[in-house]
Amino acid sequence: MKKLSGKLYIIMPLAIMQHFAEQKKVNEFEICEMIVKQNPEWVNRLFDNETSYCLNDLKHDFVGLMANDEHFLPRI
Numbered sequence: 241m242k243k244l245s246g247k248l249y250i251i252m253p254l255a256i257m258q259h260f261a262e263q264k265k266v267n268e269f270e271i272c273e274m275i276v277k278q279n280p281e282w283v284n285r286l287f288d289n290e291t292s293y294c295l296n297d298l299k300h301d302f303v304g305l306m307a308n309d310e311h312f313l314p315r316i
Contacts, residue, residue: 241276244283248272256299260306271306279305286316 249257249272257268264271276283282301285291297315304312 241273244276244287245269245272247287248275248283251298252302253295253299256302275302275305282314282316291316 246269249269252272254268257271260271261268264274266274282305286293286298286301293316301314301316304314
């Protein structure tokens with residue numbers, strides 16, 4: 241889990257992670273750990289070598305996953 245959290249931390253724009261970290265009163269890495277723990281299927285698709293994605297898709301999905309919106313549809 242730490243390895244995937246670290247990978248997500250590296251590719252995710254810092255401003256987005258900081259936004260959610262401030263809201264939840266945790267650090268940015270903990271935000272990535274939350275995403276990995278709560279959405280392992282999405283994280284595995286993200287880091288699948290056959291998957292290609294753009295930064296906008298990553299940001300869209302990350303924000304949607306953090307919002308826990310039941311109608312959210314990930315792009316990745």
